[in-house]
Amino acid sequence: MVLVTITSDFGSLYPAAMKGVxxxxxxxxxxxxxxxxxxxSDIKAGAFALYSMVxxxxxxTIHVAVVDPGVGTGRRALVIKxxxxxxxxxxxxxxxxxxxxxxxxxxxxxxxxxxxxDISSTFHGRDIFAPAAAYISxxxxxxxxxxxxxxxxxxxxxxxxINDEYLRAQILFVDEFGNxxxxxxxxxxxxxxxxxxxxxxxxxxxxxxxxxxxVLRGDLxxxxxxxxxxxxxxxxxxxxxxxxxxxxxxxxxxILRVKKH
Amino acid sequence: MVLVTITSDFGSLYPAAMKGVxxxxxxxxxxxxxxxxxxxSDIKAGAFALYSMVxxxxxxTIHVAVVDPGVGTGRRALVIKxxxxxxxxxxxxxxxxxxxxxxxxxxxxxxxxxxxxDISSTFHGRDIFAPAAAYISxxxxxxxxxxxxxxxxxxxxxxxxINDEYLRAQILFVDEFGNxxxxxxxxxxxxxxxxxxxxxxxxxxxxxxxxxxxVLRGDLxxxxxxxxxxxxxxxxxxxxxxxxxxxxxxxxxxILRVKKH
Amino acid sequence: MVLVTITSDFGSLYPAAMKGVxxxxxxxxxxxxxxxxxxxSDIKAGAFALYSMVxxxxxxTIHVAVVDPGVGTGRRALVIKxxxxxxxxxxxxxxxxxxxxxxxxxxxxxxxxxxxxDISSTFHGRDIFAPAAAYISxxxxxxxxxxxxxxxxxxxxxxxxINDEYLRAQILFVDEFGNxxxxxxxxxxxxxxxxxxxxxxxxxxxxxxxxxxxVLRGDLxxxxxxxxxxxxxxxxxxxxxxxxxxxxxxxxxxILRVKKH
Numbered sequence: 108m109v110l111v112t113i114t115s116d117f118g119s120l121y122p123a124a125m126k127g128v129x130x131x132x133x134x135x136x137x138x139x140x141x142x143x144x145x146x147x148s149d150i151k152a153g154a155f156a157l158y159s160m161v162x163x164x165x166x167x168t169i170h171v172a173v174v175d176p177g178v179g180t181g182r183r184a185l186v187i188k189x190x191x192x193x194x195x196x197x198x199x200x201x202x203x204x205x206x207x208x209x210x211x212x213x214x215x216x217x218x219x220x221x222x223x224x225d226i227s228s229t230f231h232g233r234d235i236f237a238p239a240a241a242y243i244s245x246x247x248x249x250x251x252x253x254x255x256x257x258x259x260x261x262x263x264x265x266x267x268x269i270n271d272e273y274l275r276a277q278i279l280f281v282d283e284f285g286n287x288x289x290x291x292x293x294x295x296x297x298x299x300x301x302x303x304x305x306x307x308x309x310x311x312x313x314x315x316x317x318x319x320x321x322v323l324r325g326d327l328x329x330x331x332x333x334x335x336x337x338x339x340x341x342x343x344x345x346x347x348x349x350x351x352x353x354x355x356x357x358x359x360x361x362i363l364r365v366k367k368h
Numbered sequence: 369m370v371l372v373t374i375t376s377d378f379g380s381l382y383p384a385a386m387k388g389v390x391x392x393x394x395x396x397x398x399x400x401x402x403x404x405x406x407x408x409s410d411i412k413a414g415a416f417a418l419y420s421m422v423x424x425x426x427x428x429t430i431h432v433a434v435v436d437p438g439v440g441t442g443r444r445a446l447v448i449k450x451x452x453x454x455x456x457x458x459x460x461x462x463x464x465x466x467x468x469x470x471x472x473x474x475x476x477x478x479x480x481x482x483x484x485x486d487i488s489s490t491f492h493g494r495d496i497f498a499p500a501a502a503y504i505s506x507x508x509x510x511x512x513x514x515x516x517x518x519x520x521x522x523x524x525x526x527x528x529x530i531n532d533e534y535l536r537a538q539i540l541f542v543d544e545f546g547n548x549x550x551x552x553x554x555x556x557x558x559x560x561x562x563x564x565x566x567x568x569x570x571x572x573x574x575x576x577x578x579x580x581x582x583v584l585r586g587d588l589x590x591x592x593x594x595x596x597x598x599x600x601x602x603x604x605x606x607x608x609x610x611x612x613x614x615x616x617x618x619x620x621x622x623i624l625r626v627k628k629h
Numbered sequence: 630m631v632l633v634t635i636t637s638d639f640g641s642l643y644p645a646a647m648k649g650v651x652x653x654x655x656x657x658x659x660x661x662x663x664x665x666x667x668x669x670s671d672i673k674a675g676a677f678a679l680y681s682m683v684x685x686x687x688x689x690t691i692h693v694a695v696v697d698p699g700v701g702t703g704r705r706a707l708v709i710k711x712x713x714x715x716x717x718x719x720x721x722x723x724x725x726x727x728x729x730x731x732x733x734x735x736x737x738x739x740x741x742x743x744x745x746x747d748i749s750s751t752f753h754g755r756d757i758f759a760p761a762a763a764y765i766s767x768x769x770x771x772x773x774x775x776x777x778x779x780x781x782x783x784x785x786x787x788x789x790x791i792n793d794e795y796l797r798a799q800i801l802f803v804d805e806f807g808n809x810x811x812x813x814x815x816x817x818x819x820x821x822x823x824x825x826x827x828x829x830x831x832x833x834x835x836x837x838x839x840x841x842x843x844v845l846r847g848d849l850x851x852x853x854x855x856x857x858x859x860x861x862x863x864x865x866x867x868x869x870x871x872x873x874x875x876x877x878x879x880x881x882x883x884i885l886r887v888k889k890h
Contacts, residue, residue: 108395112384118805119664120678123634124855126661127685134630134659134687137395139387142380147806148865156381163388163494165395176865179840228840230855233685283379284408318440318489333385333491343409343437369656373645398656400648403641417642424649424755426656544640545669579701579750594646594752604670604698 109244110164111138114157114172114201115232116145124230125171125237132241141170144283148176150201152354154262155279155288157194158204159334166191171232171240172201179228184217184235185259186249193249195240197231200262207263215253222252264290269299274306274360276337278352285345287352288338293331303366308339308358309350319343329360370505371425372399375418375433375462376493377406385491386432386498393502402431405544409437411462413615415523416540416549418455419465420595427452432493432501433462440489445478445496446520447510454510456501458492461523468524476514483513525551530560535567535621537598539613546606548613549599554592564627569600569619570611580604590621631766632686633660636679636694636723637754638667646752647693647759654763663692666805670698672723674876676784677801677810679716680726681856688713693754693762694723701750706739706757707781708771715771717762719753722784729785737775744774786812791821796828796882798859800874807867809874810860815853825888830861830880831872841865851882 111129113122122143129136141160145153153174160170175182175197183198189209194202198216206212217239219226226234242252267290268275274296276289300306304315306329313327319342322328327346332338337360339346347353372390374383383404390397402421406414414435421431436443436458444459450470455463459477467473478500480487487495503513528551529536535557537550561567565576567590574588580603583589588607593599598621600607608614633651635644644665651658663682667675675696682692697704697719705720711731716724720738728734739761741748748756764774789812790797796818798811822828826837828851835849841864844850849868854860859882861868869875 110388110391110395112388116806119662119666120681120804121855123661123663123682124685127632127634127682127687127690130632130659130661131685131687134632137391138661139384139391139399140380141384144380147867159381160384160388163385163392165388165392168388176846177842180842227855229852233855282381284377320438320441324437330490333382333488333494345408371649371652371656373649398652400645400652400660401641402645405641420642421645421649424646424653426649426653429649543642545638581699581702585698591751594643594749594755606669 108135108137110168111136111240111244112141112160112164112168112170113138114141114145114153114170115143116147116149116153116174117143117232119143121230121232124233128233128237129241129244132238133245136241136244145174146354148174149354150174150199151262152280154201154204155264157201158208161192161205161208169193169195169240169243170205171236172196173232173236174201175199175231178231184219184231184239186215186217186239186243186253188213188249193243195236195243198260200260203262204264214256214259215249216256217253267291269295271299272362274337274362276358276360278354278356278358279336281347281353284340285347286332286338286340287346287350288332288334288336289358291337293335293337296331296337300362301366304362305364307361307363309352311350312363313339369396369398371429372397372501372505373402373421373425373429373431374399375402375406375414375431376404377408377410377414377435378404378493380404382491382493385494389494389498390502390505393499394506397502397505406435407615409435410615411435411460412523413541415462415465416525418462419469422453422466422469430454430456430501430504431466432497433457434493434497435462436460436492439492445480445492445500447476447478447500447504447514449474449510454504456497456504459521461521464523465525475517475520476510477517478514528552530556532560533623535598535623537619537621539615539617539619540597542608542615545601546608547593547599547601548607548611549593549595549597550619552598554596554598557592557598561623562627565623566625568622568624570613572611573624574600630657630659632690633658633762633766634663634682634686634690634692635660636663636667636675636692637665638669638671638675638696639665639754641665643752643754646755650755650759651763651766654760655767658763658766667696668876670696671876672696672721673784674802676723676726677786679723680730683714683727683730691715691717691762691765692727693758694718695754695758696723697721697753700753706741706753706761708737708739708761708765708775710735710771715765717758717765720782722782725784726786736778736781737771738778739775789813791817793821794884796859796884798880798882800876800878800880801858803869803876806862807869808854808860808862809868809872810854810856810858811880813859815857815859818853818859822884823888826884827886829883829885831874833872834885835861
């Protein structure tokens with residue numbers, strides 16, 4: 108049993124085309140949807156979704172990610188091998204944060220001349236990435252249909268500031284509860300801010316706590332989320348709607364009071 | 369082949385983390401999504417969704433349900449065995465209506481000391497419930513990592529009134545057609561109201577019929593839905609939007625005229 | 630391994646009931662969701678979704694489609710065999726465009742007397758179509774529980790005009806990017822209009838190009854989509870919202886200038 112995951116901004120329908128193609132090549136694959144609700148063309152949100160899933164899946168998993176505003180243009184198609192995992196998708200950075208969580212990253216460019224099927228200008232998820240994932244799932248090595256490359260689009264979640272007075276952060280992802288996931292790594296934050304400290308964002312105070320139920324229903328809080336980044340949340344509410352903050356926004360979080368333990 | 373189902377209010381992304389964890393422990397499992405669109409923190413709607421699915425799945429199925437506003441607080445984690453089915457989720461009542469459809473219910477509290485993985489404060493679906501379901505799917509008995517308990521949070525769908533003049537009901541669930549599912553059991557209702565009777569809700573008359581197509585497109589009707597509860601619907605329309613009624617609301621339905629057969 | 634796909638307007642929850650029924654009968658099936666986001670009761674959009682998927686799936690696949698406003702009324706239930714594919718659903722046309730992509734179509738009416746389970750008036754997806762698909766997936770022939778028929782509801786995507794000055798089209802489908810899929814076949818269009826020609830719709834000019842990235846972000850364009858029909862799109866935007874056009878609308882597209890090659 109080989110796991111193939113799919114991450115995209117496709118909503119429904121198009122992911123099924125990819126699944127049909129994969130099963131047509133390898134009817135022993137097990138396919139898992141990561142999400143198909145990435146905001147359209149939001150490469151960084153797609154990269155975060157994939158990144159957040161890497162530790163949950165077993166070695167051998169093949170992760171396909173398709174947020175692909177450059178489909179049909181000159182952008183290249185990649186397969187990355189890192190440890191015993193594979194990543195397949197467009198060369199726009201979406202695979203990079205996930206792959207760099209692992210050791211021994213090897214990057215390959217897909218040579219589409221090795222593909223048996225026609226290739227459309229608008230749906231490489233179906234015509235390139237799904238077949239590539241299926242070939243690997245059947246035991247092909249990337250070298251069988253790719254060329255090694257060391258030239259690819261980079262992406263990371265850096266670009267934050269942590270000092271004694273404030274944090275400056277980007278919003279990587281808003282989940283369906285409205286929780287706001289920032290790019291501030293939890294371990295770095297914990298060197299500055301201790302639990303029960305008081306922060307503020309957008310003019311509102313919030314405590315830095317362990318979990319949602321540590322504040323009253325409807326109250327704002329901050330915490331280190333299950334993906335290990337600083338997250339801003341409302342207990343049983345929607346922080347994104349309350350604060351009018353969304354993917355890609357930059358925010359400043361003031362450190363009002365650090366609790367001494 | 370063992371079936372593991374997942375019911376949650378997670379939307380997308382987080383269910384995939386649970387699936388990765390389950391497959392990491394048991395790569396022979398078959399995972400089925402019940403729904404991940406339960407309104408956030410609506411434990412009763414989650415309980416209804418799971419309850420409605422019990423008769424559709426074969427013995428041996430392991431149902432995981434995670435609507436969990438109390439995650440990371442003192443609330444306990446449960447495994448319930450009833451007949452040859454298993455239910456895994458938080459101790460907030462979500463599992464109870466489903467489990468009590470079956471005989472010989474045994475309730476266990478998960479002893480998280482037996483878990484191999486770290487446990488976050490915010491995502492027990494991934495860190496406790498998914499591994500617990502996976503252990504059972506591989507043949508573990510709940511006793512291997514749980515303690516028997518007879519103290520757990522109860523939940524049922526009672527709290528309705530049926531008399532000769534009116535029905536008083538709670539709305540358990542609104543589906544994606546806008547059909548309003550109440551907590552009035554169909555078999556009890558049929559002792560009072562016969563097909564072709566006339567009811568009213570929110571000042572509007574509606575016939576009590578067999579199926580949507582028994583009224584004109586856009587007309588209101590009531591019927592016993594596929595889950596065996598009284599349902600209020602609009603043929604090819606959205607009763608929830610028409611009547612401004614939603615999950616958790618209480619409604620009174622007048623019995624205007626009972627058809628004599 | 631046998632593939633069973635499901636297409637519906639159910640949103641979530643109800644598809645899981647169908648899956649439970651299928652696995653209860655055949656625990657070796659592999660089930661793939663095509664989409665459950667068809668607009669409620671939009672038979673033609675459902676027919677398009679299924680049609681678009683046929684070439685992606687391998688022989689032996691059993692496609693179930695349930696957009697079924699006539700459930701519980703006199704409408705019949707069909708199984709269609711064409712080449713080595715099967716189609717299961719209501720007799721309202723939803724299966725026909727997909728099945729007629731293939732050769733040797735045989736149409737059967739399901740004889741529900743052969744079903745082991747009770748049949749509700751409101752959910753034949755669970756009570757008729759899922760069991761029928763599961764029987765076929767286990768090797769039953771349609772003749773085992775159906776009667777041959779040559780009387781069924783027809784549906785096709787005709788009803789367009791192509792001439793030297795304009796195209797008149799119906800909108801079959803709007804995807805989750807807001808791309809507008811018309812019923813104009815790409816191969817017929819290419820006899821009139823060459824790449825880089827200029828068209829207009831709703832008073833706005835658009836080039837006829839190969840892919841989204843051929844125009845600036847936010848610009849309108851037309852192209853032959855991955856499903857081989859004329860599609861109207863906005864690069865990294867939402868054409869349906871921009872033009873206020875949706876499923877079922879009729880549109881006229883003017884041919885302003887045909888590029889000579």
